[in-house]
Amino acid sequence: MKLATLKDGSPDGVLHVVSRDLTRSVAATAITPTLQTAIEKWDLVADALEQLYAALNAGTAPGAIALEPRRLAAPLPRAWQWLDASAFHSHGDLLEKVFGLDPPPEKRSVPLMYQGAGDDLIGACDDVPLPSEDDGMDFEAELVVILDRVPMGTTVAQAESHIRLLTLANDTSLRALAAKDLKTGFGFLQSKGATTFGPVAVTPDELGDAWRDGRVHLPLHVHWNDQPFGHPHCGAMGFSFGELIAHAARTRNLAAGTLIGTGTISNENFREVGSACIAERRAIELVDEGAPRTPYLKFGDRVRIEMFDTAGRSIFGAIEQSYVRADIG
Amino acid sequence: MKLATLKDGSPDGVLHVVSRDLTRSVAATAITPTLQTAIEKWDLVADALEQLYAALNAGTAPGAIALEPRRLAAPLPRAWQWLDASAFHSHGDLLEKVFGLDPPPEKRSVPLMYQGAGDDLIGACDDVPLPSEDDGMDFEAELVVILDRVPMGTTVAQAESHIRLLTLANDTSLRALAAKDLKTGFGFLQSKGATTFGPVAVTPDELGDAWRDGRVHLPLHVHWNDQPFGHPHCGAMGFSFGELIAHAARTRNLAAGTLIGTGTISNENFREVGSACIAERRAIELVDEGAPRTPYLKFGDRVRIEMFDTAGRSIFGAIEQSYVRADIG
Numbered sequence: 001m002k003l004a005t006l007k008d009g010s011p012d013g014v015l016h017v018v019s020r021d022l023t024r025s026v027a028a029t030a031i032t033p034t035l036q037t038a039i040e041k042w043d044l045v046a047d048a049l050e051q052l053y054a055a056l057n058a059g060t061a062p063g064a065i066a067l068e069p070r071r072l073a074a075p076l077p078r079a080w081q082w083l084d085a086s087a088f089h090s091h092g093d094l095l096e097k098v099f100g101l102d103p104p105p106e107k108r109s110v111p112l113m114y115q116g117a118g119d120d121l122i123g124a125c126d127d128v129p130l131p132s133e134d135d136g137m138d139f140e141a142e143l144v145v146i147l148d149r150v151p152m153g154t155t156v157a158q159a160e161s162h163i164r165l166l167t168l169a170n171d172t173s174l175r176a177l178a179a180k181d182l183k184t185g186f187g188f189l190q191s192k193g194a195t196t197f198g199p200v201a202v203t204p205d206e207l208g209d210a211w212r213d214g215r216v217h218l219p220l221h222v223h224w225n226d227q228p229f230g231h232p233h234c235g236a237m238g239f240s241f242g243e244l245i246a247h248a249a250r251t252r253n254l255a256a257g258t259l260i261g262t263g264t265i266s267n268e269n270f271r272e273v274g275s276a277c278i279a280e281r282r283a284i285e286l287v288d289e290g291a292p293r294t295p296y297l298k299f300g301d302r303v304r305i306e307m308f309d310t311a312g313r314s315i316f317g318a319i320e321q322s323y324v325r326a327d328i329g
Numbered sequence: 330m331k332l333a334t335l336k337d338g339s340p341d342g343v344l345h346v347v348s349r350d351l352t353r354s355v356a357a358t359a360i361t362p363t364l365q366t367a368i369e370k371w372d373l374v375a376d377a378l379e380q381l382y383a384a385l386n387a388g389t390a391p392g393a394i395a396l397e398p399r400r401l402a403a404p405l406p407r408a409w410q411w412l413d414a415s416a417f418h419s420h421g422d423l424l425e426k427v428f429g430l431d432p433p434p435e436k437r438s439v440p441l442m443y444q445g446a447g448d449d450l451i452g453a454c455d456d457v458p459l460p461s462e463d464d465g466m467d468f469e470a471e472l473v474v475i476l477d478r479v480p481m482g483t484t485v486a487q488a489e490s491h492i493r494l495l496t497l498a499n500d501t502s503l504r505a506l507a508a509k510d511l512k513t514g515f516g517f518l519q520s521k522g523a524t525t526f527g528p529v530a531v532t533p534d535e536l537g538d539a540w541r542d543g544r545v546h547l548p549l550h551v552h553w554n555d556q557p558f559g560h561p562h563c564g565a566m567g568f569s570f571g572e573l574i575a576h577a578a579r580t581r582n583l584a585a586g587t588l589i590g591t592g593t594i595s596n597e598n599f600r601e602v603g604s605a606c607i608a609e610r611r612a613i614e615l616v617d618e619g620a621p622r623t624p625y626l627k628f629g630d631r632v633r634i635e636m637f638d639t640a641g642r643s644i645f646g647a648i649e650q651s652y653v654r655a656d657i658g
Contacts, residue, residue: 011369040340078409080407080409080448081446081447081448083518086515102512104513104514104515105509105512105513110509112513112515113515113518114444114515114516114518115443115444115445115446115516115517115518116444117444117581118409118410119409119410119583120582120584129481130580131481131482131579131580135580152458152655152657153460153657174580177580180434181514183431183433183434183514184433184434184441185433185510185511185512185514186415186433186441186442186443186511186516186517187444187514187515187516187517188515189412189442189443189444189576189577190576190579190580191580192580192581193580193581194581194582247518247519250460250519251459251460251503251506251519251520251521251522252446252449252522252523253449253523254448254449255448255449257448258448326481326482328480328481
């Protein structure tokens with residue numbers, strides 16, 4: 001089934017069930033008020049949500065309305081936890097090479113992951129407000145899983161059963177501030193802006209055969225100002241979602257509603273398929289041409305991120321948003 | 330005023346107003362259900378909460394009950410954001426020296442801060458479950474501010490007005506896993522267990538003259554298995570809370586209910602006043618005796634963290650808890 005959160009002025013919005021073809025939605029309020037409460041009580045509410053989804057797809061759900069992506073908040077407008085990995089080896093290897101970074105310890109056997117800020121998440125069609133073009137604004141197109149409660153010590157084999165939904169993310173990054181954050185060892189802080197999610201979150205069965213080995217075996221399409229920028233394949237993940245979840249739960253419980261991202265999607269043949277962030281393209285230019293040529297984002301720039309099934313149908317809808325100057329002071 | 334969260338089986342508990350002498354409390358349900366909702370609507374509910382606090386202190390609040398610290402959850406049992414700094418220079422300088430770490434860039438002018446996990450916070454008298462003594466279990470005694478919404482770009486001068494409450498924290502750390510996390514540059518992940526807060530959160534006015542310059546000018550008392558371990562003075566903070574808040578809000582909004590911690594309290598004369606974490610004592614031993622002598626925590630060990638006003642009265646109540654083996658698998 002497909003779920004989304006309609007903005008209603010409250011911090012957590014209203015849960016809607018969305019039709020498979022992304023044209024209509026219906027409030028799930030009679031079942032559970034928000035996506036967070038749905039995730040917390042999944043076993044109690046999933047059947048009723050599936051029935052509503054079936055009725056919506058059959059055209060028999062009372063109260064259905066046309067889906068307007070601009071009215072959608074992030075599926076979780078604020079999340080108790082947002083963890084993001086760097087699960088694509090071709091991306092990490094390239095950036096290490098270009099920036100002369102030490103490879104992380106055991107980089108092929110231990111996932112690289114940071115704690116992100118989940119308190120203020122951006123809807124798929126909303127602007128991304130940031131203070132300055134000088135900070136090196138970049139997008140990062142990713143896939144994300146939404147988990148129910150994961151107890152400490154959950155194994156890789158057990159971990160995938162906690163994946164309730166998947167969605168898209170644009171992990172906005174500020175490259176001019178990243179080197180300083182990384183050098184502290186304390187991780188990204190000022191160098192990550194608020195992350196964008198959605199528009200729609202889907203259960204793994206919606207992906208059909210493309211969901212296997214704890215990975216989504218489909219390309220992710222990224223456009224920058226209406227120009228194709230990259231369509232790397234998500235099946236190239238160096239770690240499965242199960243491995244990422246088990247890594248995060250090694251020494252603590254993960255609360256229901258935890259989000260875990262893949263990090264920038266990237267493929268070995270990035271020169272052919274393109275990239276999912278500007279930093280990677282600049283690194284390729286540095287290797288191939290001696291200097292980066294592509295600038296980072298300017299205010300007014302637009303980014304579009306979307307995934308299609310093998311029949312060409314949009315699975316999650318599109319993240320489609322503009323970067324704008326924040327109204328400060 | 331003083332506030333706390335009583336466990337009631339729900340994820341966010343029930344907001345109680347606590348008497349100044351920490352002996353009684355009364356449910357604030359008629360005003361607002363949880364501390365999170367109180368922080369979100371502070372300007373609408375603060376007066377009513379203060380009136381209830383005055384009645385409770387006068388012995389005229391109907392429904393008041395005896396305060397039982399074991400029944401308290403963390404003031405925010407889950408928080409939308411938990412950020413922790415390393416604001417005491419004597420601690421950072423010592424650890425850099427001992428571990429041969431590069432000093433962070435601009436370490437006297439730019440706060441060091443990491444994104445923590447706020448999804449699963451531990452009550453002041455609850456056990457801390459962890460998987461293994463081999464992970465190098467340590468406590469870190471800290472002070473924490475609880476903020477209302479802080480807009481992106483808030484200045485140091487504006488920042489302190491967003492501090493609604495202060496409380497204590499025990500930032501449980503797993504030292505055997507920290508070096509690996511720091512080396513990735515991505516920050517602490519497996520090397521931080523769930524953090525403990527509380528028991529009681531207080532408005533800054535409860536600190537009287539001890540609250541000035543964005544700092545709390547009182548010592549924090551730490552006991553390990555009933556033995557005094559340290560009582561470093563919190564006034565030695567190298568950065569004010571205002572500076573920490575402005576640093577965190579440089580490129581993003583901080584949602585209402587954001588927690589920001591000081592990091593381990595530490596003083597230049599740590600040989601006299603002791604430390605607020607075992608790692609610091611071990612570093613001193615390494616400098617003075619050539620090798621660390623004090624082991625990390627064992628299961629069954631107890632930690633107590635408490636702050637007193639100049640008249641010797643407990644301000645927040647005590648964090649008093651045991652480390653136990655997690656029930657895994």
